Amino acid sequence: MTIEPEFAVMVTDRRDLADGIVELTMAATDGHTPKWQPGAHIDLILRPDLVRQYSLCGDPEDHGRLTVAVLREASGRGGSAHVHDRLTVGERLRIRGPRNNFPLRDAQRYRFIAGGVGITPLLPMIRTIAGHGGEWSLHYGGRTRASMAYLPELSALGPIEVCPQSETGPLDLDTILSNPDPETLVYCCGPEPLLAAVESRCAATWPAGALHLERFAPKPNEVTIDSAFDVECAQSGVTVHIPANTSVLDAVEQAGVAVMSSCREGTCGTCETVVLDGIPDHRDSILTAQDTDVMMICRSRAHTPRLVLDI
Known part of the structure; x- marks a missing residue:
């Protein structure tokens, strides 16, 4: 098994993006900021016993900075609370990675579906595709408009469908995923109910391999019996x-x-x-x-x- 390198970084900027979401920008203290591609995430080593993974949501072409956006989770295991309450500008910590289990594949067209903070790994993909003049659409849901990060930047990149549940109800997945297209890839990230619903619809009508998902929490395991x-x-x-x-x-x-x-x-x-x-x-x-x-x-x-x- 390959031992991944660790990098020393310092928090250089912090801003509130939306209700309950804070963005941290970090720079390597030794000048060796690791390169990454859209879909990648890093380990933030908050303490020796507290390591959490967060999607990189900055610009992959900016080799001097790394950016993550973190949602405070009331029922979490302490990582998001540590980020929100303790990490300030000037704080030094170590990271591992980047690691990419959600790479952006080549396609003629892309259909992005985001729920809440699930927009974070999709944002660099959209930036990249928009920058190359590619064809894409984004369907972005959230609890309220105030809780949805990066709306101004995304709107500047192209037309998007914004669906705060408090205003429009949930995303209309039946319409979004109608007309399966063999030249289109579907990328989705968000809470498990959204992922399960998208997975179910794509399995029924879309070509195999069209759907790409990123989960922030473990997939529900239906297996109840383990064997030695x-x-x-x-x-x-x-x-x-x-x-x-x-x-x-x-x-x-x-x-x-x-x-x-x-x-x-x-x-x-x-x-x-x-x-x-x-x-x-x-x-x-x-x-x-x-x-x-x-x-x-x-x-x-x-x-x-x-x-x-x-x-």
Whole structure:
């Protein structure tokens, strides 16, 4: 498993974007700002025991700054509260990444669907496509207009459909996703109910591979029964038994195998591991059944009694 580099950064600007959303701009303190592409995210290492992932929403061509926008989550695990309450201009911290599980693919046309703070990974994509004269549309929903970030900038890039629920009700997905087009890719990010609704409609009528989703929270897992299995760690030379109630990540760490991890929820991609033998059972929010050569060991398990992993 590749060990990702860490970068030292300093918060150079902070502004309130919308109700409950703050934007942070950071610059590398050693002059080595990592390059990134639309759809990428970084790990903010807020404390040694508090690491959170946030989509980069600045300009990929601006190699001197990194920008994230963070929604305060009342029922969160402490990351957003730390950002809102403690990170001020001049604060120094470390980041990991960028990492991109949501890359912008080539297409003739793009249909973007955003819910709330889900606009953040889509904004750099829209900037890029608009800058190249590409064809795109954006359907942007939120609780209220005041809670929706980046409306002025997005409106300046081109015509968009803005749907605050307090004014228009929810996004009309039946209309938005009507007339499936083999030359169009659909990109969606937002809360799970929106993602599930878009996923359901695209599965029924759109070509396979047309839909691309980014989840900020783990995909609901319908599996209720876990089975035990063994994992052979090819690099480390040890075999670890994975009980039914223990993740691969936890078990191999307890056995002394050093692995990279971050979210431990199957959303960030940090723990992606090469599968040398066996069939993984993907329980994460990134990979599909077609991805048989890698797995996210924080959540996923095995369809076979034994897996051989390149760790």
